[in-house]
Amino acid sequence: MSSTTNTNGELHLLFIRHGETQDNIDRVLQGHRDTELTEKGHKEAKVLAQKLQGQQIDVIYHSPLKRMIQTIQPIIDGRPDLPKHADADLKGQLLGELEGGSYDSIDMGNPRSADGGPGVELFDDFVKRLKRVFARIIGAEAPKIDGEDRVVVIATHGVGITSLFKALESSPSCDGFNPKLAMRGPKAFxxxxxxxxxxxxxxxxxxxxxxxxxxxxxxxSIEGQPFLIEYWGKEEKAL
Incomplete structure (x- = not known):
């Protein structure tokens, strides 16, 4: 993943999501529900840690929900001195009274379909929150780079990863937040x-x-398209 081809130092942001929960199996909307990993989810977390074994990691920022803490635990176990920061703004979209209900209660292909539901965080407000926490992380980590790459893990929720990436790309399904700020590499889908x-x-x-x-x-004040989406999803899952 990370490399040291730039003598001035690059910033590598690695995004991971949580393992399987019972709500995932039951096709239940989680939102801010503080669910835990299933046995399979714990195994998935170990697989993720194995994938990152040998990978430089300088810091982890993570959602404070249990399923996310359990997912990053195997990574932390092998790196006891790794700095980690919980940030509530890395939670997924708050779905209010829809949480605990069926996936079928909203149009999963329309990011704004839950808007207007009781207690639901508007999708536009959710993306603005993601942009705020992303800006804080970059503001904290970019100034620390001095000649060597810095690798930051951002452990958040699948909907957050997808929404932020689409916002950076100014994707038609996630538009209006900023001009196109990201390019997509050949391994990003x-x-x-x-x-x-x-x-x-x-x-x-x-x-x-x-x-x-x-x-x-x-x-x-950002100029051009400074973000390169190097990896994103799997080709067979591309929309």
Missing amino acids: EVRWTDSDDIAEIVVASPRAFPIKNGSLDWS
């Missing part, structure tokens, strides 16, 4: 959500050139 063993990656070749204001990336 747009998916509705990632699998638990996927490791999606965004690479920033010149992170020290990023406009940082008050500790966060200043979205309004």
